[in-house]
Amino acid sequence: MNLYKDTHLFGLVMNMVQDLEMNKLSSNDVKELKLLRNECLDKKLIKKNLFIIMTGVIQTECGNGNITDFIREGEVLFVQPIRNDTQQEWLPEYKAITSCKIIQVSKEFFLNFSSIKPSYMELILQMTANKLMYVMNDSRKYDLSVEERFDFSLAELGHCLGEQVEDNSFVLPRYINKNKIASFSKTSRKYTAQRLQLLEKRGDINAVGNNILISSIGF
Amino acid sequence: MNLYKDTHLFGLVMNMVQDLEMNKLSSNDVKELKLLRNECLDKKLIKKNLFIIMTGVIQTECGNGNITDFIREGEVLFVQPIRNDTQQEWLPEYKAITSCKIIQVSKEFFLNFSSIKPSYMELILQMTANKLMYVMNDSRKYDLSVEERFDFSLAELGHCLGEQVEDNSFVLPRYINKNKIASFSKTSRKYTAQRLQLLEKRGDINAVGNNILISSIGF
Numbered sequence: 001m002n003l004y005k006d007t008h009l010f011g012l013v014m015n016m017v018q019d020l021e022m023n024k025l026s027s028n029d030v031k032e033l034k035l036l037r038n039e040c041l042d043k044k045l046i047k048k049n050l051f052i053i054m055t056g057v058i059q060t061e062c063g064n065g066n067i068t069d070f071i072r073e074g075e076v077l078f079v080q081p082i083r084n085d086t087q088q089e090w091l092p093e094y095k096a097i098t099s100c101k102i103i104q105v106s107k108e109f110f111l112n113f114s115s116i117k118p119s120y121m122e123l124i125l126q127m128t129a130n131k132l133m134y135v136m137n138d139s140r141k142y143d144l145s146v147e148e149r150f151d152f153s154l155a156e157l158g159h160c161l162g163e164q165v166e167d168n169s170f171v172l173p174r175y176i177n178k179n180k181i182a183s184f185s186k187t188s189r190k191y192t193a194q195r196l197q198l199l200e201k202r203g204d205i206n207a208v209g210n211n212i213l214i215s216s217i218g219f
Numbered sequence: 220m221n222l223y224k225d226t227h228l229f230g231l232v233m234n235m236v237q238d239l240e241m242n243k244l245s246s247n248d249v250k251e252l253k254l255l256r257n258e259c260l261d262k263k264l265i266k267k268n269l270f271i272i273m274t275g276v277i278q279t280e281c282g283n284g285n286i287t288d289f290i291r292e293g294e295v296l297f298v299q300p301i302r303n304d305t306q307q308e309w310l311p312e313y314k315a316i317t318s319c320k321i322i323q324v325s326k327e328f329f330l331n332f333s334s335i336k337p338s339y340m341e342l343i344l345q346m347t348a349n350k351l352m353y354v355m356n357d358s359r360k361y362d363l364s365v366e367e368r369f370d371f372s373l374a375e376l377g378h379c380l381g382e383q384v385e386d387n388s389f390v391l392p393r394y395i396n397k398n399k400i401a402s403f404s405k406t407s408r409k410y411t412a413q414r415l416q417l418l419e420k421r422g423d424i425n426a427v428g429n430n431i432l433i434s435s436i437g438f
Contacts, residue, residue, distance in 0.1 A: 004302055062355050066362035069355075078344070082352040083223055085374065085437070092355050111341055118334040125297070125344045132351045133301040135358075136281050136288075136311050142361060142405050143285035155304065186361050219304035 001070050001160045002134045009127060010074035013052055016120050017103050020113060029109040035096035037175075043081075043091055049104045050124065051077040056100030057161060057175070061093040067183040068092070069135060070161060076127045078107075097175050146187060150195050151217050153185030154205075158214040165213070172212040220289050220379045221353045228346060229293035232271055235339050236322050239332060248328040254315035256394075262300075262310055268323045269343065270296040275319030276380060276394070280312040286402040287311070288354060289380060295346045297326075316394050365406060369414050370436050372404030373424075377433040384432070391431040 017030070024030045035041065035056070053075050060069035071077060071094070081089035114121040141152045162170030182192040199205045199217070206213040236249070243249045254260065254275070272294050279288035290296060290313070300308035333340040360371045381389030401411040418424045418436070425432040 003304060060355065063359040063362060066359060068358045068361075079348055079352060080345070082349060082356060084356050085222060085378065090356055091352070111337075114341075115337040118330075118337050118340060121337060121340045121344060122330055122333075125340060125347060126299070128344060128347050128351060129298055130301060132347060132354065133298060133310070135351065135354055136279065137301060137303050137309055139287045139354075139358075140282040140285065142287075143282060143402075159304065183362075 001138055001156050002072070002075060002131065003137075003156065003159050005072075005074055006130075007074075009123070009130075012123055013074065013076065013127075016117075016123060017052060017105075019117070020105055020110070020120075023113065024109065029106045031104050033102040033104045035100040035102065037096055037099055039096050041077075041094040041096075045104065046077075046079060046091060046094070047081065048108070049106055050110060052103040052105070053077070054101040054103060056096060056098045056102075058094050058100060059097050059180070061095060065183065067180060069131075069138070070097075070157075070184075072161065075131070076124055078124050078128050097180075098173075142186070146191065147195070150185045150187050150191070151199075152219050154181060154199075154214060155217045155219050157181065157184065158217070162214065166215075169213060169215045171208060172214065174210055176212075220357055220375055221291070221294060221350065222356075222375065222378050224291075224293055225349075226293075228342070228349075231342055232293065232295065232346075235336075235342060236271060236324075238336070239324055239329070239339075242332065243328065248325045250323050252321045252323045254319040254321065256315055256318050258315050260296075260313040260315075264323065265296075265298060265310060265313070266300065267327070268325055269329060271322040271324070272296070273320040273322060275315060275317045275321075277313050277319060278316050278399070280314060284402065286399060288350075288357070289316075289376075289403075291380065294350070295343055297343050297347050316399075317392075361405070365410065366414070369404045369406050369410070370418075373400060373418075373433060374436045376400065376403065377436070381433065385434075388432060388434045390427060391433065393429055395431075 021030045053071055053073055055073055058071040059067050060071065062068045079091065081091045084090035138156065141149045144152060157176055158170035158172055161176060162172050164170055178189060178192050182189045196205065200207065204216045206215065240249045272290055272292055274292055277290040278286050279290065281287045298310065300310045303309035357375065360368045363371060376395055377389035377391055380395060381391050383389055397408060397411050401408045415424065419426065423435045425434065
């Protein structure tokens with residue numbers, strides 16, 4: 001999960017989108033896509049296009065609702081299926097968990113256009129390499145104890161998707177419910193409920209209406 | 220972990236390396252690097268270069284010996300540090316677990332050269348996106364039971380690093396010892412030893428000298 005919004009990269013991406021939009025050869029080369037909450041990105045579309053998330057949050061599911069990552073505003077999705085163990089084409093499921101506005105750019109058009117503007121491909125490469133590093137950073141949690149893994153995941157969720165209210169305090173958005181916390185932290189729903197209760201008793205988190213305020217949990 | 224060797228991509232990478240080598244402007248632009256067993260890739264080098272693994276195997280460690288991936292012949296490493304939770308630059312540790320021969324290409328030279336040959340950057344982008352997908356595919360295991368996760372990881376290790384002896388049988392190389400299996404499968408060394416014993420009793424694996432033959436474990 002990308003812990004920081006890279007506003008510099010996002011600025012470059014916005015300029016690129018504008019340029020691609022102005023130079024598109026057909027309406028399919030660059031277009032806006034809207035996803036409703038709980039709608040998945042079409043796998044056929046994923047193969048042929050790259051995506052820039054303008055607003056909203058998408059969760060990456062690897063097998064049967066198993067949440068492994070979140071993608072949000074300013075991030076780029078450039079992926080292609082691999083052959084996995086069953087020898088079949090495999091891709092994660094990319095599911096909108098809020099309504100999303102996405103710019104869809106045809107890979108073919110993009111790769112052609114990048115031959116004139118190689119800096120665009122460099123940008124997508126840089127953002128893809130960043131995502132890989134953030135996924136690696138997140139995987140540190142699998143070597144931790146259950147408590148540590150839970151707290152690490154909760155801190156990540158707050159840091160990445162929460163609204164910052166103080167220096168190290170974040171309010172989790174409502175769409176990050178207990179099920180999502182359990183799936184992302186690889187703990188059970190029962191454990192999640194118990195741990196949240198304990199953290200609240202200790203004053204590390206607080207319920208603010210239906211939201212969770214995370215005030216003193218580190219990674 | 221990349222389950223398949225993509226010989227087509229490797230061919231393209233080999234041609235690229237030759238071309239870059241022929242057109243380098245200084246000896247630092249493209250050079251051969253050797254790593255001894257247990258030697259780590261220098262982080263300063265990682266920031267300034269991309270790497271193509273010619274022979275050998277590198278393990279990716281995310282925090283304190285926690286193995287999350289393996290990189291082998293034909294793969295490319297294009298990464299850069301991210302800021303993580305401690306606000307510091309973070310990169311995994313890339314540690315050779317066999318002696319390795321690697322081609323090191325200066326990122327600056329590569330990005331400049333790619334403005335003439337954009338297909339090279341496309342190739343690195345494609346390989347980086349592939350790696351991200353394989354890491355995602357591997358993360359399916361974190362949603363499994365301990366037994367399933369262990370077997371999934373063992374099958375991956377066999378498939379990726381083993382020598383194929385029959386259709387679905389693989390001999391694990393010796394450098395994949397019990398410690399590495401435990402770390403990669405996120406189980407304890409004790410559990411690993413017990414599970415291997417049980418699998419052997421069931422006839423799913425066999426000890427062949429000091430090597431493990433995996434004969435009937437699926438993902």
